[in-house]
Amino acid sequence: MKALACLAVAATMFTMAAPAAAQFAKPEDAIKYRQSALTVMAAHFGRVGAMANGRVPFDAKVAAENADIVADMAKLPWAGFMAGSDKGNTKAKPEIWTEQAKFKEHSDKLVAESTKLAAAAKTGNLDNLKTAFAATAGTCKACHDAYRKE
């Protein structure tokens, strides 16, 4: 029974892993995907930041639109850090693949803070936006400091 149970678990794990594994045919596709998702996110995050930092006038509607895109994009890049994509055209440190739980903590924090950012933007209050922007930017920096090469 124990062997059968193990087989059942293994079969389940394979099924669960299959969609993710099938997402990118080659590591370079995964690298390009994650970099692209981060580029799009950064562009929209930059527009929110320009308002939070007073470089452009605060426009609540524009801030909310851009923050929503940031929150959506924040969920995407991580599937691109597939096994074998530590080499190639990437600044990703190898520790990402040896410290998967810690790396996931970082990405989860970005997802959580960017969700708060989108909610803060919807309040139409610039101070709320500034606070949430700073918290979100902090998650970018923490992860880059730990897991991105210079």
Add this chain to the structure above:
Amino acid sequence: MKALACLAVAATMFTMAAPAAAQFAKPEDAIKYRQSALTVMAAHFGRVGAMANGRVPFDAKVAAENADIVADMAKLPWAGFMAGSDKGNTKAKPEIWTEQAKFKEHSDKLVAESTKLAAAAKTGNLDNLKTAFAATAGTCKACHDAYRKE
């Protein structure tokens, strides 16, 4: 009064144009942004297509998730076709900037068809997905044929 009215119109146009113009500091940033948005969209569209074409088993939940991302991403690349971004690391044909209305028709069609694709995916019916996938893919091809260099 006519001169004043003209000035007022010009001032309004400047205000309206400002956010778009401020989105990218340099044409190369706009090019990188639009290519990134298209790369992310293509990755998720490919996953829907793999199911529509029977290369991977149909999973209604996965199809719906990916189609939603496609519909969101479909709105983004077009802001990246800013004036002056016809040169550089791009396959975009110069006609994009001389046929702006026609180009917008193409991008509007993609937005409309990908919205239908997301709705079709939510029905959980593979035939609906196939039909909507083919229609969406048709908008990609039509625009690439007209406006992308080989």
